[in-house]
Every structure is written in C-alpha cells, then in structure tokens.
Amino acid sequence: QVQLVESGGGLVKPGGSLRLSCAASGFTFTNYHMTWIRQAPGKGLEWVSYIRSRSSYTNYADSVKGRFTISRDNAKNSLSLQMNSLRAEDTAVYYCARIKWNDDPAAPDYYFDYWGQGILVTVSS
Amino acid sequence: SYVLTQSPSVSVAPGKTARITCGGNNIGSKSVHWYQQKPGQAPVLVIYYDSDRPSGIPERFSGANSGNTATLTISRVEAGDEADYYCQVWDSSSDQGVFGGGTKLTVL
Helix, strand or coil: CCEEEEECCEEECCCCCEEEEEEEECCCHHHCCEEEEEECCCCCEEEEEEECCCCCCEEECCCCCCCEEEEEECCCCEEEEEECCCCHHHCEEEEEEEEEECCCCCCCCEEEEEECCCEEEEECC | CCCCEECCEEEECCCCCEEEEEECCCHHHCCCEEEEECCCCCCEEEEECCCECCCCCCCCEEEEEECCEEEEEECCCCHHHCEEEEEEEEECCCCEEEECCCEEEEEC
16 A cells, blocks of 8 residues: 655754655655645645656745755655755645646646655744 | 635534535636545545545545636535545646645534
8 A cells, every 4th residue: 555654854943954754655656746745733735845756857835945855766765855944934744745647748737645644843943 | 826715614514515615716727636634634635636536535525616616515424524625726837736725624
C-alpha cells in the first residue's frame, strides 16, 4: 500500500533553516509528481511546492519562493524540502503528497491522492 | 492568482443531506477536487474531477461543478462525516495548487 512518511520537523529560530524529508513506498516513485502542502495551526490548507516525476522542473507558492527548495532522489524514493530564512508564519504541519494528473499536457490538472501523516515545524525564538 | 471561496461552516442533522459549496470565477471550466480532514488527521481525497469517487469512499459522497460554483453533496449524513472539507483546483496559468478556505461540517 502507498505510504508517505515525513521527518525532520521541529523547533527552529526565525531566520534559521530546516530540511524536511518524505520517504515513499508502495508505488513506483519515479512515475509520480510530488508535492508539499502545509497547514498553520487552526488554519486551512496551503499548497507550497511541487516537483515533476523525472525532471528537475519545480514550482513554488509565492509565499515561499526564493526561500524553500524542493528536490527528490528517485533512487532512494525520497522527497525533500529545504526551508531557509524561516519566519514565524511558516509555522505549520507540513504534508507530503502524491500527485495524480490528467493526460492533457496542454492543460495539466493535478490533485493529491495520498498524503503523509504530516510533520510539525515551529518557527519561534 | 485564482481564488476559491467556501462558507466557514455548515450544520446538518443526521440522515439529512449536506451541501458544501466552493465558489470561483468560471470554476465550471476547471476540475474540482475535494478533501475531508478530521481533527488531528491528514486530509483524505473524497471526490476528484468534479464527481469521481476514489475506491473506499461511500456513494453518499457526490460532486457537481457548473458556472461559478462547485458543490460537494453528502447524503444521509452520519456522525462520522463531521470534519473539515476543502475544495482544490490546479491553476494552470500559474502552475500552482489552490485550496478553498475550508468548510467545517457539524452534525447536529
């Protein structure tokens, strides 16, 4: 069965860095785009970033662009999120998720069919 | 960027029908996906491509999308359906995911 397990969360000071990891199993990792989504305490879901299956193409939410870097290691079935210059407003539970998509390259449409259990990142002095 | 608008809360008695809406400019031209999130748990996909159900999701969950509003309908509501529900689209112009603010479903 599909499993996504996040790790690497914790408490970090403003301006600090943290690297999240997501270990994937139960499916052919190289065939899927992957994404990070976060949820601030008591708030809604916010899409953060995604990376395509076999290429280096990535994209980010405007709120994290230039500070966060998503990457993947297909040999290790692993997804990562390097978070730099962290701010208090980055405090959230971070979920990794698998992306499913349609077959139309002209109008890609993505949704998230499996999610990890989430990992808490707290940015505070 | 594309904006999705959901009502903060919906209340329904057990056995009745709950309708949760998601508004967006010409949202009917996009595919809408819905997630259920219970307290302390990760979200779970309940509807994709407007009206398709993943395996394991009861037939009581259905979706529709037209004009400026997408709707998630839960028939014969049960206590276990109490949760937050989020709509989501993919904004192809920015190549970014977009979520609605979420609707808290309360079963009276």
